[in-house]
Amino acid sequence: MKTPPSQFLSDYGIVLALLILCGYFSWVTFDWQHPNGTPAAQPLAEELIRNFPAGTRVLIAAPEGQDDVEFAHSLANRLRNAGFLVVETITGQPALARQALERLARAENPPHLIACNHTSAGWGVFENLGVKFPELASASLVTPRTHRWPSFLKMDNLLNIANQIAVIAIIAIGMTMVIITAGIDLSSGSLIALSAVVSTLLIRDFAGAENASAIGMLLSCLAGIALCGAVGCFSGFMVAVVGIPAFIATLGMMLVASGLAFIVAQGQSIYQVPDTFVWLGRGANLAVPNAVLLMLALYALAHVMMSRMALGRYIYAVGGNPEAARLSGVPIKSVLIFVYTLSAMLAGVGGIVMASQLKSGAPTYGGMYELYVIAAVVVGGTSLSGGEGKVLGTLIGAFIIAVIQNGMNLTGVESYTQKVVLGLVILGAVLLDMLKRKRWNVKRWFGRSA
Amino acid sequence: MSSPKSTPPLLVVKSVSKAFPGVLALDRVSLELMPGEVLALLGENGAGKSTLIKILAGAHRPDTGSVHLRGQEVSLNTPAEAQRLGIAVIHQESNLVRGLTVSQNLFLGRERTTAGFVLARQERAASLELLRRSGAEIHPDTLCRQLTVAQQQLVEIAKALSQEARIIVMDEPSASFTNLEVARLLAIIRDLKAQGIGIIYVSHRLDEIFRLSDRVMVLRDGRHVATRPISEVNREALIELMVGRQLENEFPVRRAERGEERLAVEDLRRGDKVRGVSFSIRRGEILGLTGLIGAGRTELARLIFGADLPDSGSISLDGRKLKIRNPRDAIQAGIALLTEDRKAQGLVVGRSVRENFGLPNLPLLLRCGFVRQGRERSAFARHVESLRIRISHAEQPAQVLSGGNQQKVVLAKWLERNCPVILFDEPTRGIDVGAKYEVYLLIQELAAQGKAILMISSELPEVLGMSDRILVMHEGRIAGEITDVTHTTQEQIMNLAVGARSTASLIPSLRSAVIE
Structure with a gap:
């Protein structure tokens, strides 16, 4: 039993319209995605564990939003389990991070890594770090990988x-x-x-x-x-x-x-x-x-x-x-x-x-x-x-x-x-x-x- | 078909063809129409009649060929253009606005006005004249919804006259007319002829064609088969030209034996439509029921079927009294009604033929509320084959089918239900000669199976050819019963139908009712 093409169109044309709409919105919302929370923390932790030895000292800094805090704690836990030293986990305003950096600059063992999410990486305190705190010049800033994907x-x-x-x-x-x-x-x-x-x-x-x-x-x-x-x-x-x-x-x-x-x-x-x-x-x-x-x-x-x-x-x-x-x-x-x-x-x-x-x-x-x-x-x-x-x-x-x-x-x-x-x-x-x-x-x- | 007369023809159609995807609906068809002439157009359903009419009406443009009016080639691009050139088409179903009066309808779109105000009195006067010319005894202030179908057709004719139409095409105007109304229509058409108007008349009713047309033109499969003066052909020849083969008889020979009483109706009443009707039908009997439209035939069938509720009276089947409150009860008890208007009452035209077939049979096809579709399909396929229903597949919507095939789908759905009593209301209305014969055969076969059959029909030859016994209704009552069908004439039935209690009702009662 064959159905004529017009019948097919009337049955499935609407599905086609939905797909076209989805395609359109995918295209216009195609953008850099900055993951956050546990989904961002896990891959970042794996990457750090692969590239740095155990005992690496890490400072974690993130803002105070729910996802940000989740990111910070999830990352800290995973790194500690792998034998990293999490020297401090900051969740809050950039001012808190500044105080922590000043404290760490005076400390004996400055951190090797500063782990941030997308938001905290943009904070002014981390700009020109070597100039502001020469003691921390060797510390490098790490952030979760970004990728391009439609927000839709x-x-x-x-x-x-x-x-x-x-x-x-x-x-x-x-x-x-x-x-x-x-x-x-x-x-x-x-x-x-x-x-x-x-x-x-x-x-x-x-x-x-x-x-x-x-x-x-x-x-x-x-x-x-x-x-x-x-x-x-x-x-x-x-x-x-x-x-x-x-x-x-x-x-x-x-x-x-x-x-x-x-x-x-x-x-x-x-x-x-x-x-x-x-x-x-x-x-x-x-x-x-x-x-x-x-x-x-x-x-x-x-x-x-x-x-x-x-x-x-x-x-x-x-x-x-x-x-x-x-x-x-x-x-x-x-x-x-x-x-x-x-x-x-x-x-x-x-x-x-x-x-x-x-x-x-x-x-x-x-x-x-x-x-x-x-x-x-x-x-x-x-x-x-x-x-x-x-x-x-x-x-x-x-x-x-x-x-x-x-x-x-x-x-x-x-x-x-x-x-x-x-x-x-x-x-x-x-x-x-x-x-x-x-x-x-x-x-x-x-x-x-x- | 060239005319030796000196007057030039009113309308000449030269070698017109029209193709639709997949079919050649018209293949080089020509015709000529003289002033004051009635040309009957005949052909089975699908022969191309409606395409030809639509070309004349301006609804279709021909692919090749030309149309000439009074010697000049014209192009009929829109219905408005055709109207302006004096071609009026009157369709089977009228196009009147039901909520307006006759006079308002006649001047619809062409109102006579001053400064935007309608000159109602002037329109009414003009309407009276138009109605007189078209032979309609209707007051111009009547609302169109109050008119009978026949009266509506007359108003359509008046409307055609008001547009100065010189050519009137009538597409089965009499399909739902009683014989009396047909007689009136024929008189009016003769009058129109006298006014020099050319008429193209399409009908399945051969009687009418012999009574009014001058020439007859037969189409088959989109081709012109023959055009003859009516005096040179007879009924058999026309049927042969239409179907392309010889039909031995118009009606099949009766075979069924009649048994004991099956359906008994006692003193059924509803308002002034059905006033105390009693009759019975035996096993294997075909009871014809005829009368004028409005005599209460359809109303009677609807009462038996529970479509309307009777004020009083009783119905029993095989000696058992039935309690029928709605059609569902009637169907369960074993009564089927095949309605006269298939599109309005017989089919859900937007749904597939299979679903239509299943509708009354679902209670028998269910398991836990689910339709056993495999069973439904195979049952339907069986009927498609035995009834030779022409469909491309079972999921086709019912509305694409021709009238004959639609009727067969309706037949199929009720055959499957296998009811012992079947009420047919105008079973062959609007279907062509070949299909008619098949329907007749089927009715006979059902009777042979011992079913009791009531056949309502306005076509007297059909009633006389098919029935074992005939009831004639007049104003809600049985005006007479004819038991000796073979020795009865159409005139005798008509006498009963118009209420004249004359010899017709006496003659048959003197004879014994032996058929075969």
Whole structure:
């Protein structure tokens, strides 16, 4: 079974767009990289151990940032283990280094090496060292090796992108399904706030606040998600059974959910949660952040559901032609109620992830998020008129938005300009999709008239 | 096909060809149209009729060849240009704006205004005149959504007249007309002829073509096969020209034995559409159901299928009473409905043919909620072969298929479901002669398997040729039952359909209903 090239383009064109974007940002952020922390200390230590004998005296100097301190201590430990003499480890202002140098210049055994990271190597004290301290003229300055690499492609940055998009991407799963049924869900953003507020409130008031157990937190979060599910079920009922247009029904629920979040939280942020609450949002038990793992797992499940299960078929059929679906025995009302419920529950999950990332719940969370979510779905190739679209396309769409935002941050584009660019990108993506479809339509039409 | 008459032809198409990637849709086709002449354009689906029409409408440009109007070569680059030159095309589906009145539609885009204000009274007066000329008894202030399909076509004709059209191309205008409406349309066309307007008329209904056209032109596979004065051909000859081979019969010979009662409908009612209908169908029986549009035929089928809920009445299958609240219940109980409008109700046209095929059958193809795709594919492949569905692969979207092939996909999905009762609503609408015969054969075969079949149709020859028994509906009630189908005429059925309780209902009851 061969698929025509246009089909290939519509399936993979979006991936191509993402790759091109990544390539572009890699190119413009290609720059000297100055490693720091343990990743910089280890190779430097190995290099010194190889080139200098044991007993070499070393002065280590670094500023006082977290990574700098980590660099200094990690280097000191490794060198001591190799039999080097670390005469002093300075972490702080350049003035501290000056005092140390003056002290060492008067000492009997001046250091052979002064190890710095990229920042401390630039300090004025180390300039013309032989002139200022003739006793230290023989000491040489060593720094970690630098290399050229795109800032965009640094592992930290890539994980950062994934973590930042996790909330939007998770909600976009449900939104994709709703949009495939030719509906829309405007309540997602408010449900983020509702779920975050309700979950943190339950943790504070019932699970023991800062001392809450894992089980207590889990139950609180499930309750938050379930509440969102109930809201979604109600929207679905209004759409499927009562027949209110989805735009209006979910617009109403958007206001209701947002108002409820403010009422429940009494307009305050709720931050009385245990430190372990951030496990989901900031933790990374495996190589990848937990929130990203959750996102990927949800996408895998959703993809299987949409492509292999009867429910997925029904969702496409309801969106493509509700009357034909009904006359083929598809329970269209149940299908619609299901997608709205699922969409709301996923918004609830997104709210939990966000609360965990920010270690608090506030009713202001998720403002405008529904629009970013819809943008991700549309950029991912799902048609707002329903019946077509792919969950994995949405994942790519979410990444495209995240990559553009991240790339603009890295290249120092102002946040207002970023909004303008993002808006234009969304329009461009949809335009391209339409052009592609149009050509395809013409071909189809040729086929019929022949 | 040169005309000996002295008047110059209105329209001459000279050796027009049009190729699309992979196909030659039109291969050096020529035609001539005289003022006041009706030229019928015939051909199977895909013969090139629509391409030719689109060239005349300005939607396509021919690759080679030329179009001449009143002796002058013209180039029809856009639909607007074609309109300006006096060519109006009336499509099967009307292009009226449903929320506007008839009068507003007639002057849409060409409003009569002073200083930006519409002169509604003047437009209305002009509309009245146009509607009179097109034979439509419609008030110009009626909203278009309130019009029947037939009335919409008449408004389209009026619109063509308002554009001073000298040539009107009608693409299957009567596809969804009842016989009565067709008769009206034919009268109107005769009137247009008298006004000197040339008409190109496309239809699958041969009866109409014999009744109104002067000449008939047949296309096959993009080529011109023949153009003959209508008086020189007969029905069989035309079919032969169209399909390129001889069809022995239009309808297959009945074979099925009839068994005991299968479906029984008792006093079914819904509003004023269906008012107390009772009937039954036996195993192996084909029950024809006919009547005018709006008589309640489709509504009746939808009630049986649970697509609409009846106010009262009962339905039983094999003696067992059914409780049907929605189509899902009906399908589970063993009733299938093949709807009249495939695109709107039969298919999810944006999805693949395989998915469409699977839709009603998923409950039988599932394991733990997962679709057994291998089984689905092989079942579909079986039907593709037995029904000879022409598709390039199973993932093709349903919308790319021709009408006949779409109908076959719908057939396939319901055949797989293997329901004991099958309701066909206009099973052969819009499909060509060759495909029609295949559908007839299939219906017969289903009956032979012991299924009970209800066949709704507006085409009386089809009803008479296929049914074992015929019910005629009029205003929501069964106006008459015909048991002796072989000795019934179309006129007798029409009498019942228009509500005249005349001899037609009596004659068959005097005879015994023996067929074969």
